[in-house]
Amino acid sequence: MMKSLNSWYLRLQIRALLVFGRRAQALERVEALIRDVGEDLYALATKAHVLAETGDKPGALQVLQRLVEVAPEQAAGWFNLGYLSEELGLLDRAEAAFRRATEIEPKMDRAWYGLGLCLIRQNRFDEAVPALRKNTELQPMSPYGWYQLARVHVDRQEPEEAVKIIHHLRRFEPKVAAQLVRETGLGQAQS
Template sequence: MTTSLNRWYARWLVRALLLLGRRQQALEQIDAQLASDKGNLHALATRAHVLAEMGDKPAALQTLHRLVEVAPGQAAGWFNLGYLSEEMGELEQAEAAFRRATEIEPKLDRAWYGLALALIRQRRFDEAVPALRKNTELQPMSPYGWYQLARVHVDRQEPEEAVKIIHHLRRFEPKVAAQLVRETGLGQTQT
């Protein structure tokens, strides 16, 4: 009972410090938690988030590596590792992390999208298509996956596929469809 009460209080204190904008003090509290409980997943995830917000992305990345070592079966940790890795230009590491997240949780649409972005940045367009299709299957009303899928089809010299997506987007995201028309010159006429 005392351990769970102490954990609750420590989490509450960290939240309060973060709400007050006192990130360094929050980080000190998190590190104190980890000193006594190295496997505290919540503390590890929070530490990575706070470090990234403070601009120390290498330390955040290191913390995320610790998190996935401690909890290799949690998709969220792998997703966060992939997200930060992709943001830092560590594309192969991002790809591997996103792939692991999708293996653990196949319905994690954000991980499919992240995987696609990592592949696109590596100019591996053929491999990005299935990831984007899975993302749009899981999130059919989100324009992000559709937009990237249309762009990939343009890069693959498949303008007719991009036009189909533009027409599809016009039904629920006309601004995104218009942006694709401006960027690609495709789908100028509405059918």
């Protein structure tokens, strides 16, 4: 009883410290929580988040790796591991993590988007298309997946597909459509 009360109090302190930007003190409380309850998912995820925010991305990556070892069926941990791996240029690791996240939670649109970006960075455009299409299927009103999908079609020498996306974006994101027109020179005429 006392241990769970102490854990609850530490979690409350961590949240308050993070709200007020006191990351070093929050990290101390996270370490105390880990000592108190072991490799708690909340504590590990919070530790990774704070380490990444304070610039210790390699340290955050190690914590996220531990998180997915402790909770291999948690898609969010795999997504975060993929995101940080991609940011650090560890593209094979990022791809594997994003793929695992999408296997666990097929409707995790951000994991499909991350996978698409990772494949684009590897110049694997043909493989990026299905990932980005899945992202746009799950988030049809978000311009990010559509934008990247149009860029991939341009890179694949499929301007007609990019033009279709530009026309589609004009209906709900005209600024993004205009940006694509400027960048690609495609879709000049309004339809």
